[in-house]
Amino acid sequence: MTDLINNRRTIRKYSNKEVSEELICSLLEASGRASTNGNMQLYSVVITRDDEKKKLLAPAHFSQPAFVGAPLSLTFCADFHRFNLWCKECNADPGYDNELSFLTAMTDTLLVAQTFAMLAESKGLGICYLGTAMYNAKQISEVLELPHNVVPVTTITVGYPAEAPEQQDRINPSAWIHKETYRDFTPTDIHSIYDYKDEMEINKKFVKENEKETLAQVFTDVRYNKANNEYFSKQYMDLLGEKGFLFATELKNNK
Amino acid sequence: MTDLINNRRTIRKYSNKEVSEELICSLLEASGRASTNGNMQLYSVVITRDDEKKKLLAPAHFSQPAFVGAPLSLTFCADFHRFNLWCKECNADPGYDNELSFLTAMTDTLLVAQTFAMLAESKGLGICYLGTAMYNAKQISEVLELPHNVVPVTTITVGYPAEAPEQQDRINPSAWIHKETYRDFTPTDIHSIYDYKDEMEINKKFVKENEKETLAQVFTDVRYNKANNEYFSKQYMDLLGEKGFLFATELKNNK
Numbered sequence: 001m002t003d004l005i006n007n008r009r010t011i012r013k014y015s016n017k018e019v020s021e022e023l024i025c026s027l028l029e030a031s032g033r034a035s036t037n038g039n040m041q042l043y044s045v046v047i048t049r050d051d052e053k054k055k056l057l058a059p060a061h062f063s064q065p066a067f068v069g070a071p072l073s074l075t076f077c078a079d080f081h082r083f084n085l086w087c088k089e090c091n092a093d094p095g096y097d098n099e100l101s102f103l104t105a106m107t108d109t110l111l112v113a114q115t116f117a118m119l120a121e122s123k124g125l126g127i128c129y130l131g132t133a134m135y136n137a138k139q140i141s142e143v144l145e146l147p148h149n150v151v152p153v154t155t156i157t158v159g160y161p162a163e164a165p166e167q168q169d170r171i172n173p174s175a176w177i178h179k180e181t182y183r184d185f186t187p188t189d190i191h192s193i194y195d196y197k198d199e200m201e202i203n204k205k206f207v208k209e210n211e212k213e214t215l216a217q218v219f220t221d222v223r224y225n226k227a228n229n230e231y232f233s234k235q236y237m238d239l240l241g242e243k244g245f246l247f248a249t250e251l252k253n254n255k
Numbered sequence: 256m257t258d259l260i261n262n263r264r265t266i267r268k269y270s271n272k273e274v275s276e277e278l279i280c281s282l283l284e285a286s287g288r289a290s291t292n293g294n295m296q297l298y299s300v301v302i303t304r305d306d307e308k309k310k311l312l313a314p315a316h317f318s319q320p321a322f323v324g325a326p327l328s329l330t331f332c333a334d335f336h337r338f339n340l341w342c343k344e345c346n347a348d349p350g351y352d353n354e355l356s357f358l359t360a361m362t363d364t365l366l367v368a369q370t371f372a373m374l375a376e377s378k379g380l381g382i383c384y385l386g387t388a389m390y391n392a393k394q395i396s397e398v399l400e401l402p403h404n405v406v407p408v409t410t411i412t413v414g415y416p417a418e419a420p421e422q423q424d425r426i427n428p429s430a431w432i433h434k435e436t437y438r439d440f441t442p443t444d445i446h447s448i449y450d451y452k453d454e455m456e457i458n459k460k461f462v463k464e465n466e467k468e469t470l471a472q473v474f475t476d477v478r479y480n481k482a483n484n485e486y487f488s489k490q491y492m493d494l495l496g497e498k499g500f501l502f503a504t505e506l507k508n509n510k
Binding site for chain 2 (some may be wrong): 038100177190
């Protein structure tokens with residue numbers, strides 16, 4: 001399994017080869033064996049294959065080729081709805097309309113998502129995570145008809161690979177593995193961790209295309225800029241409020 | 256890999272067998288191959304082995320045996336600190352002091368954590384996730400000396416198993432796998448999904464010990480009760496604020 005993960009690549013182009021529903025469901029079923037807080041299983045996944053649904057979801061994913069070209073996508077959702085219904089059926093009063101409960105459900109959800117991703121890759125499938133699931137979670141919620149207490153956390157597109165991309169770079173693991181306490185970084189440390197990125201031909205190209213001086217500026221000014229981050233933060237927090245997860249935030253507002 | 260995950264158990268009792276630093280670091284290094292938003296790698300992990308550090312952390316984990324008895328634990332943190340330092344070194348102005356950025360980093364972090372968990376189990380190690388990392392994140396931050404923009408998300412305890420517990424139950428996967436749209440539940444559905452839990456001997460024992468009528472009440476009144484969820488929500492949101500991640504929330508407060 002270590003070799004598999006050491007050699008993995010995100011796949012954004014998929015072949016026409018059919019991905020059977022049986023395979024997807026068996027991999028999802030196995031993924032449900034991932035650790036879950038108190039065995040509450042605070043997640044749901046919605047499978048999208050239908051062309052009409054895909055068309056409705058595409059704008060939320062900025063119509064990126066990985067989404068549009070995938071035979072199917074899976075939207076993994078933090079879900080307290082089902083658990084709350086169970087509580088109510090059992091004369092129990094659920095108190096899960098708060099941030100911790102959302103983050104707990106989000107954790108459960110991502111452990112299942114990543115377990116699925118690894119299992120899918122072990123079967124020769126290619127996958128791509130879409131961060132847009134969080135950016136445009138409200139639109140996605142509407143298309144997938146998600147009830148109260150259910151919020152999209154991530155989407156994974158799935159298909160057999162039609163590309164063999166080069167493996168992406170990673171920073172030296174010593175930069176993120178700390179022993180006993182967090183070892184802070186000097187400017188020299190930061191340069192020794194990251195400078196190689198600016199030297200990569202593909203990144204030089206990005207910098208030039210975007211008329212920037214450094215790769216970091218491509219991140220801060222273009223790809224993940226402050227205005228968008230703040231806009232999508234507000235959108236997602238508003239959705240969490242609508243879906244019933246903002247206890248502490250509301251508390252502050254009403255002070 | 257499907258068999259491995261289908262047969263997995265969370266392990267809370269560990270043998271004295273040494274877990275080499277080399278093994279842990281090689282599994283972490285491989286875990287860094289997990290998908291990451293924009294290849295930003297917004298995470299850090301702090302390894303705890305030292306007895307003194309363990310004593311300081313134990314109260315934050317309610318001194319649970321899985322933590323106290325583990326040869327080591329790993330605290331996985333959402334980390335924008337290192338990335339922000341890089342931006343500043345490269346004449347770029349980071350705009351990551353907001354909720355979306357935190358949730359993005361949390362996603363990166365959990366994908367690495369779960370990849371590590373699966374790789375560790377594939378090597379015969381046993382692991383246990385501790386939700387307490389989020390409950391008492393502030394104390395943990397202090398012990399691990401986490402800087403601004405770094406917040407604990409989860410802790411995994413690790414060791415060779417000294418127990419062979421029965422596998423935990425899971426609800427029927429058809430309850431959480433939806434096709435095209437979320438299929439809501441009737442009361443009958445809820446009973447057919449969950450009733451088996453109340454019938455399990457171990458759960459009957461929990462219900463009796465806690466002097467409750469139903470298993471759901473053990474969750475809502477004891478294990479994950481409203482007052483604690485709200486308390487820990489506020490604690491965690493306060494920490495996110497201190498660590499610089501609450502743009503939209505502050506915006507609402509200043510309205």
